[in-house]
């Protein structure tokens with residue numbers, strides 16, 4: 001199957017560093033607390049990059065900085081060479097960055113299809129008058145949006161397509177995660193931020209999720225930045241991994257390099273190994 005209307009990312013971008021997204025010395029303070037400190041990160045088109053680190057390391061804050069929920073205290077964030085600092089979240093979506101959330105945020109009392117249609121609102125041209133009087137141009141736009149939303153659902157096979165008119169609250173957790181991704185795709189992103197895409201999933205669902213994250217890159221040409229707590233998933237899926245600890249990036253590299261990094265073992269793997277050990281005792 002193809003998602004015809006989703007353009008491969010990075011085709012028209014011309015920027016000297018070749019980075020799709022670049023964080024440069026990004027710091028975020030909340031009062032006296034430094035949640036993110038001097039973080040540099042370069043993400044090239046079509047990479048799958050994971051951000052890992054212990055609880056409170058600053059991972060979600062990095063996502064919130066990239067998506068315009070927070071503004072960096074200092075430092076810069078560039079998309080295709082142009083700063084996005086100061087843009088509001090809607091502008092950042094329109095520039096090509098969309099996300100999913102750690103706790104799924106869908107409209108539970110809307111259908112699967114309606115949720116995906118909501119994701120397209122930055123793409124639609126009809127204003128308030130157009131929506132009220134619905135001239136033929138607006139009807140055509142609505143029909144095209146509906147077709148595209150269905151197209152996006154088929155990325156996940158036929159299951160969601162068959163349930164397009166079902167209220168989201170009646171779907172399984174794993175299905176809701178897929179709808180959230182379809183909604184994020186609806187805004188035609190270049191960069192997709194996935195916040196714990198396999199959280200709450202069983203093993204089979206996790207494997208399925210890993211497959212579609214790869215397909216998002218391979219088939220749709222997306223660049224993906226993810227936060228993921230399951231190390232087996234992170235190690236298996238990522239081109240590179242950045243490790244945060246107390247807001248600082250303490251390591252970055254290939255999964256194998258990160259797995260062997262002493263600082264990572266001490267700060268993160270060591271901690272979880274200790275937690276596992278304590279849990280067994």
Ligand SMILES: Nc1ncnc2c1ncn2[C@@H]1O[C@H](COP(=O)(O)OP(=O)(O)OP(=O)(O)O)[C@@H](O)[C@H]1O
Nearest residue numbers: 030033034035053054055056057058059060061062
């Ligand atoms: N809006 C806020 N106001 C004050 N402190 C905040 C705010 N958001 C995050 N923090 C603090 O910043 C630090 C980093 O939090 P963040 O949520 O980014 O960590 P995380 O790595 O995503 O953790 P987790 O894995 O538990 O989700 C924490 O100490 C957190 O309490």
